Amino acid sequence: MTNLSHFAEKPTILVIDDTDDNLTFLSNLLNTNYKVTIANSGEIALQIIRDNPLPDLILLDTFMPEMDGYEVCRRLKSDSQTRKIPIIFLTSTSKIDDEIYGLSIGAADYIVSPISPAILLSRVKVHIRVKEIQDSLRNQRAWFHSIIESAPDAMLVTDDKGEIVLCNSRAAVIFGYGSSELYFKNISDLVYESAGIRKDGTEFPAEVSFNDLPNLNDSGVCSCVLVRDITERTRVENEIREAKELAETANKMKSDFLANMSHELRTPLNAIIGYSEILQEDAEEIGQYEFVADLKKIHSSGKHLLTLINDILDLSKIEAGKMDLNLDDFDLKHMIEDVETIIHPLMGKNNNQFVIEKKDLFFKTMHADVTKLKQSIFNLLSNAAKFTNEGLITLTVRNYITDDDDERIAFSVSDTGIGLTEEQIGKLFVDFSQADSSTTRKYGGTGLGLVISRRFCRMMGGDITVCSKINEGSTFTIDLPVAVKLSDENTMT
Ligand SMILES: Nc1ncnc2c1ncn2[C@@H]1O[C@H](COP(=O)(O)OP(=O)(O)OP(=O)(O)O)[C@@H](O)[C@H]1O
């Protein structure tokens, strides 16, 4: 807030009189409460005013040789810099016409000799106070003006008839008017529902808010209308929406294409796998052992390709929202045994030791999509087996109940393998992404296992989390409800 009493020091008074006795008398009278400067001619007074901070009040003798008081007053009042200084004329004549003339050229007051000290002091006090209030009002107006000018939106104040009585310069810019042209236009000519209307008649999208204001003169309701030009924002929003729609269409086309292609590829591939198996048996039977090794390679490459195609098919089905859950009750122990049987040969490959720990397994059955759960656990275990050499791999199965009485089950796969850096962890679960480019060369794989597994788990109301330290090992945890419920989210990715 501005400070109403802005005189930090004593108010300053300039006394102008050609008689030294008068100057001494007035200085002595005013010195206690004011800072007094004296001048014994009009020219010297004007010089002092030019060279120093403006006085708060001037006491001015009317009759002086060369330049009289009236001339000094006229000059000060015709200059915008000095116009606001209150002037009190001091005179020895009591002619009413002189007094009227003095007031007509801008003096604040007119005091006739003999001067009563008490009256002079009280009039000086009143005029200093009036000046103080005027200065303060001027400061407050400038302060208020700078506030509305700093608004990034158009700000328009209307009277009870909707006519604009105040606005900021942003309003003129937004509506395309000259700086004072908006005054007394009606707000209904400028805004219409959620559009602004420019001077040239063109419209622009706008956010408009009307706020009632207390009316200073008690004549109806005033409004403060804020108008934000949202042309640019609307354009960007439209572009984003169009880009999103385009991307979604392209993504759907990609998923459909992949789903169809994967399907088409699997049929001949299954034939290649099947026939290479038959040929292997035939070659063994007729003793053509030199072909067996090559046929085995065809068979295992075909199998590898089939896994890849199945992964891609899974992913594209998930993305196209066509992946369904087949929920069923199953025995946890049997499911874990099945996983162990499938994973067993993989564990031996890098001389890893494999342990299964069942902790507080108080739920014997689970209700979920057993195939997808097995595939997810298998993915974690095959990763652990792939990225660990002569280490320990542990599958821990554990039940727990959350604070919300949610019955959950966690399958954690820990290994003592190569581990991951923070940066690598950030890139996990991204389609076709592997920890670094050397991974494919060294370990094979496509970087789809985790993505698919996480999406399966999320469909079942769970998730996969990871914690890992480079060169020390990793723990991947699948967390699921014991009884998965079918909901809209199940089919979402
Ligand atoms: N247990 C682990 N230890 C170290 N790195 C791992 C582990 N599991 C996954 N990763 C890193 O995460 C990457 C992605 O794993 P993901 O299972 O998705 O793909 P992949 O095993 O490379 O290929 P795919 O599973 O599709 O055959 C891996 O390439 C590897 O860099």
Ligand SMILES: [Mg+2]
């Ligand atoms: Mg994998």
